[in-house]
Amino acid sequence: MILQALNGYYQRLLTRGEEGLAPFGYSPEKIGYEILLAPDGRVVDVNDIRDTSGRKPLPRLMNVPQPEKRTVGIKSNFLWDKTSYVLGVSTTSKRADKEHEAFKTLHRESLAGTDDPGLKALLAFLAAWTPERFSEPQSHFTEEMRDANMVFRLDGEKTYLHERPAAQAIRARLLAGEDGEAAVLAAPCLVTGERLPMARLHPPIKGVNGAQSSGASIVSFNLESFASYGKSQGENAPISEQAAFAYTTVLNHLLRRSEHNRQRIQIGDASVVFWAEAEADDEAEAAEEFLANTWNWDDRPTDAQENNAMGLALAKLVQGKPLHEIDPRLSASTRIYVLGLAPNASRISIRFWYVDTLGALARNVAWHAHDMHLEPAPWSGMPALWRLVLATAPSRDGRAKAEDVPPQLAGDLMRAVLSGTRYPGSLLANVLMRMRTDGDLSGVRVAICKAFLARQRRFNCNSNEEVPVSLDKESTSPGYRLGRLFAVLESVQRAALGGQVNATIRDRYYGAASATPASVFPVLLRNTQNHLGKLRKDKPGFAFNLEKDIAEIVDGLPEHFPRSLRIEAQGQFAIGYYHQSQSRFRKAADGSDADTDSTTEGASA
Structure with missing residues (x-):
């Protein structure tokens, strides 16, 4: 159900031309530089295509052929990659020579026999290039380019090599399994129902807080104990390459970290995404905006x-x-979909899944x-x-x-x-x-x-x-009344001691007063009499009002203070304390006789 909904949302976004959403076989990746090639494979120039709008240049997102899922093996990307693969140079990789050889092998085999001028220029470049040429003065390369992702473009043309029709056709054949390794087994897809080549591994999902930065998986069979009946990896839950690409691509789109993305919120450890489905696009967009x-x-x-x-x-x-x-x-x-994802080592767990109408x-x-x-x-x-x-x-x-x-x-x-x-x-x-x-x-x-x-x-x-929503003097709830009483006793203490109080009764006794009133309130009431005696001399009118409040609250309590309060009554205690405290604060704001030294920052938002 989840994968089907994500796949459907991907198709709708693709149909309406959503910006930043990649078609099948492509994904947005961070690219820093472009290598400009002459038809004979010479490097004409190396251009910095990073985003320079901020304080420092940052790689810009570009739709390129979807990267290989690398763990410890060496796998080259098609028509782009980092410099250890493209050029055989790196400051971090200790096997740049092998990675560069894998890049050359992939493109010699996949581009063999092509008539496209741009792809032929790339083959000529790879045949003539040696990693030692990177450091030559006239090479157009600089040290800051090491380990950056690079793409290729033919001099005099605007499109990149991976965007050329011939390259896209070859890419489609690679995805279908007609080149390279043996063709992937075809089976009915659990998402679309069509008989298509299955995805052995699903593309990584990035952007979930706490998950691996390289990406994690919702669907994964990476150990023998997860397999059954002789099936391995993706064969255990047959999902087509197209469906796997669709649901991971749209999920990465929803999880992207961007100031313009308002379909993603963080609730605790759960990264929550939501979207809408309606007959008209403007209805769906309005629903998503309303929820955001x-x-x-x-x-x-x-x-x-x-x-x-x-x-x-x-x-x-x-x-x-x-x-x-x-x-x-x-x-x-309008249909509303809400998906909560939480990190779980190299996997992603479903925290919750909600589907209903707006x-x-x-x-x-x-x-x-x-x-x-x-x-x-x-x-x-x-x-x-x-x-x-x-x-x-x-x-x-x-x-x-x-x-x-x-x-x-x-x-x-x-x-x-x-x-x-x-x-x-x-x-x-x-x-x-x-x-x-x-x-x-x-x-x-x-x-x-x-x-x-x-x-x-x-x-x-x-x-x-x-x-009670607001101060309710008629409430007979012992928890609520005790909370009110505690707030009044705190007001007496503040009024009597003024700025000399280091810690109020709330700081010292709130936990015990709200859980075991009988052990605390008799002591507090005795101490309050001392504070009231001081107030009668300094503020007789205010002392009278406080004594009146105490008498009114105590009259509604049982004869003996409860030995303990249930958890619901402790919640009522907090509400009563808040209402009474805010009432005293509002009286002070209105200019009536109130404790001008009292503060209620603890009861404010």
Whole structure:
């Protein structure tokens, strides 16, 4: 199913002439120089074709014959390669002589009998060239060219040798197995159903974070233990050369690292790509743009108009408005494909695979935004999925790293958002553990707690307990009330000690207060009386308000503090703490009697 969808997407992109997408047998590779040949094989010049728009020259991507899959063997590419193969010179390879001989052998055999002037010039060049000529003053070569990839062009013509019709015809015969090694066995392709030559090895997939830089494979049979019934390598899962090329090429296109590529996002260790399928190309492009805007919300350049437009779109989604009101090009029947890939040594594992209509996906995203809704909002727009995933990782100086995200959790969270199912059970536990460990009670983390509990309540029809969106003084949840009480006690401490406080009760007691209230709150309340005594002298009005808040909250609690709180109640504790803290902060902003020394940076996004 995955390979079939990728193959279909490749064919559609190829039909509409997608820039940077290579036809069968070719792939975009980094090329640094071109060797300009005379008809008799002489080197007329060597031109630097690197991209010089940046700070330093970089090789530019060019569609060339697909490279050979090299491990430890020597295999030459067709009509291009690095200098150890093309010229027999290198600063790193210790077998440049053998690699150059392989390059000459391949082209002597494959180009034998050709009448094409450009290909005949290459044969003449290879017959006359010796590696020693590289260092000659009049050779046109320089030391910085060593180990760079090179292509050939005939002097006076614009097309490269690998682009000439004669070269493409020879390349097609090589791919069909009519030249070189024995022809590849033909069999019905599992992707297309056509009887075609099978791919023994599939082209590498590059761009997956954490995978080998040279590329990794989704389909691979590289050990004898993977084979059965006498079949080896690609024979175990017969996929044609064309289909293998198609799915790997379009996947590399989706995974490319480019500022213009918005169909790729990183969720924890999973490299996620997505695409759309619709009757009209503009409908598919609109759907892909809509998803990119939604999932990369706060990872985009700051532009007030764009942000406002996206905020309105998400608001309409949450309100259940039809997609065509957001964008007339959007259709609810458009098919959406989302693929999550994770590194696994030399292979790539499928973290998740989601297929549905845009209408269903939009509803699920709207439910996610509804569940995440928190007042006061700790963000200007709904946080991107990658930011939610980072909230489950350790926070060091307010920053988290993707490699610290639990891998399974990242995939499960993405799947839950896409499909509208339950959030993973480990989500709440991870967030609560991180808040206790690093003391970062960010608004995003609190919103995750709220979303988890809200979705759990929706799926558990027997639950009558509401999850507050904003400060709810009527809530009878012990966890929520204890969180509010803890926030008020912290405000008393801050107000009484002012700038002299080195560590608040949140820094020292939050973990114990949220898990085992009975062991902490009696001590905190006794200490609070000392702080209130000081406040009555300095700020009697503020002290009165704080005592009133404490009495109101305690009156709604059981006679005895709970010995422990379940994990769901600990989530309620975090929400109550956030609401009460933000309420005090908002009162200060409005100019009412509040603790002007208190800060709420820990409860902000």
